[in-house]
Amino acid sequence: MILLMQFCVLGFATAPFEIETPAMPDPIPAPWLTYHLAHPGPSKAVPADPNCAIYYGGKYHLHYIYQSHGASFAHVTSDDMVHWEWQETILTPPLAGHGMFSGTALLTKEGKAAIIYHGADSDRNHIAFAKNDALSQWTKPMAVEPRTADGKPADMRHWDPDCWRIGDTYYALSGGEDPTIATSKDLKNWLFQGVLFHPDFPADLGVAREEDVSCANMFKLGDKWMLLCISHGLGARYYLGDFQDGQYLPDHHALLNWAGWDLFAPESLLTPDGRRVMWAWSTPGVFVDQRVARTKKFDRLMEELQSGIQSLPRELSLDDDGMLEIRPLRELTQLRTHQKEVEDITIKSGDTQVLEDMEGDTIELEVVFDAPQASEFGLRILANAKGENGFKIASGTDRDTITLDYVELPFRLKDGEDLTLRIFIDKGMIEVFANDRQAAVAWHEYEPENQHIALYANGADVKVNKVTCWSMKSIY
Structure with a gap:
């Protein structure tokens, strides 16, 4: 629905303009993804960073950047984080007075929803407060202007922000290289505290202290504080650590992305039952030079797929050793249909071995390898009828990676450990989860007749305890 109106929903009058509500075309193009959230148009979603996610007013809310009168926040709502409904695009330059760039949502001390984000072309970060439970009306944006203890404007970069609360104090991060931090009691008056990272930032963390921190999202995960973010050269990544002397001291850093912008601009929310769930923008296109270059370009996919593709939602948690666990959102199981399974397979x-009666390009697979000892084993998906070609997923003993075609995903099996892979195939988009502690997004161009699944082994026989396959229903 497109309306021509004069609006005051952000607290001030504006000139008439068209309010857009993205909508799926009818019919939906055959090559489009079926169970990933992706922008339907009519405008393009470039970039398509997910932003300002929150559970509020009995609904899940997610925003993502797309182009409508400039950089705007599309607004989608859901009851289950699987099926989404587009709302009117209210967070847009004609109403906000600036474009909408990276930001997050938060609950105030009073339990009200607010958003903090970077105002494109304003050189400032801004806060706005929801005026209703539907998040369809917002106050006029208010610039975040930290000052030093002597009342002077802070010498800082105003860039991708985040805001969180510890006790009765709000903390606001401003991103970029060596990000800064400010504190407030009321979200209006901000005291500049200096750089975010503690002086004892570990030299052996595997990343420089000055590495770009953009699309930042800080939250408590177990007994750690997690900083989910990107650098523009590496894509999605995270720190685990704690606050010491008012600054963030990480003790662990790892990537969530290993090729191009396959996983970029992460964002998360807390569910009512206490789960931390994240999304990230996924695109086969690369717009700047990457330190994690991709060997394939996928030009045809870029022409066929929707713009603004979001990864499947992932549940994040820490294991007993304080290491990150990554699982596909449990609500995704409601999309399963036509279950097929086979047990106790031995691959010489x-x-x-091509799996009979198991094929498709809109499916979920769960494959359990029994403590494999082969130098290389795995499967090929979207393969031909002989199990050849296709997208290779490979592991092996004494290997520190799982191969996902063009991606080497860091992962090592423990002694005597089974390997359980959950594989989501949605046309040319593939997501793989390994033993709940590693996950990756990848892409594959295939011919429509090549939808077979084949298991293989080299160096030793491999036993497969079970393969389960489900067709996946559309979310649209």
Whole structure:
């Protein structure tokens, strides 16, 4: 629905303009993804960073950047984080007075929803407060202007912000290289505290203290504070650590992305039952030079797929050793249909076995390898009828990675450990979760007749305890 109106929903009058509500075309193009959230148009979603996610007023709310009168926040709502409904685009330059760039949502001390974000072309970060439970009306944006203890404007970069609360104090991060932090009691008056990272930032963390911190999202995860973010050269990544002397001291850093912008601009929310759930923008296109270059370009996919593709929602938690666990959102199981399974398969070394009556390009697979000892084993998906070509997923003993075609995903099996892979195939988009502690997004161009699944092994026989396959229903 497109309306021509004069609006005051952000607290001030504006000139008439068209309010856009993104909508799926009818019919939906055949190559489009079926169970990933992706922008339907009519405008393009470039970039398509997810932003300002929150559970509020009995609904899940997610915003993402797209182009409508400039950089705007599309607004989608859901009861289950699986099926989404587009709302009117209210957070847009004609109403806000600036474009909408990276930001997050928060609950105030009073339990009201607010958003903090970077105002494109304003050189400032801004806060706005929801005026209703539907998040369809907002106050006029208010610039975040930290001052030093002597009342002078802070010498800082105003860039991708985040805001969180510890006790009765709000903390606001401003991103970029060596990000800064400010504090407030009321979200209006901000005291500049200096750089975010503690002086004892570990030299052996595997990343420089000055690395770009953009699309930042800080939250408590277990007994750690997690900083979910990107650098523009690396894509999605995270720190785990704690606050010391008012500054963030990480003790762990790892990537969530290993090729191009396959996973970029992460954002998360807290569910009513206490789960931390994240999304990230995923695109086969690369717009700047990457330190994690991709060997494939996927030009045809870029022409066929929707713009603004979001990854499947992931549940984040910490294990007993304080390491990150990553699982697909449990609500995704409601999309499963037509279950098929086969048990107790032995793949002889050097053999390839095509699974009968298991194929498709809109499916979920769960494959359990029994403590494998082969130097290489795995499967090929979207393969031909002989199990050849296709997208290879490979592991092996004494390996520190799982191969996902063009991606080497850091992962090592423990002694005697089974390997459980959950594989989501949605046309040319593939997501793989390994033993709940690693996950990746990848892409594959395939011919429509190549939808077969084949298991293989080299160096030793491999036993497969079970393969389960489900067709996945559309979310649209």
